[in-house]
Amino acid sequence: MTGLRIEAMAGRHIDAVIAIDAVSYSHQWSAAMWRSELAASGRRHMVVIDDDSVVAHAGTLQQLDELHVTTVATHPGHRGRGHATRLLVDLLRAGVASGAEAATLEVRAADRATHRVYGRLGFSPAGIRPGYYSAPTDDAVIMWLHDLSSSEAQSRIDRLATDIESREARA
């Protein structure tokens, strides 16, 4: 797709990211919280830019060999085009390159569509945090992707990346 690129999130993207979060989450980080997040160690945040507009973002926190997916959101008008998957592919690859051996995240129990996005990447449900989310109240499902650096996990991630590229080429 013409005009589509991924880059590291920087201060100039904060307002657009907050605007995406405002229509994606019940709670958002403020600009000050984003500035300190971007300056903190172990964090990696990426954005998808389509024709000069930020349309999706995702981020991770790496602690030793564990990668925690902290944020993923795509603007509602740009969902279903592979942006979240593409960001997660890049973040998982970057995590492996920095020594991550496993990745984890929490997702709303009711949010089946998001479970599918994570499931395709190899994340599996591993536990529940009751009442973790508010507005509306929901349990969190804790998901893990173990053996992140295994050849099986790498092949799965590579296949998804190829699939996204071929869908984009056809779009």
Ligand SMILES: CC(C)(COP(=O)(O)OP(=O)(O)OC[C@H]1O[C@@H](n2cnc3c(N)ncnc32)[C@H](O)[C@@H]1OP(=O)(O)O)[C@@H](O)C(=O)NCCC(=O)NCCS
């Ligand atoms: C969850 C969320 C980030 C997904 O974003 P997205 O960019 O729409 O996700 P993707 O496009 O990668 O995947 C969604 C679907 O599009 C499909 N798709 C369409 N075109 C595609 C393409 N070109 N390449 C790859 N997948 C494509 C995927 O296969 C997937 O299909 P599915 O519905 O059968 O699972 C988005 O819905 C969102 O922002 N939700 C609100 C915030 C939130 O809940 N975040 C998660 C917190 S845990």
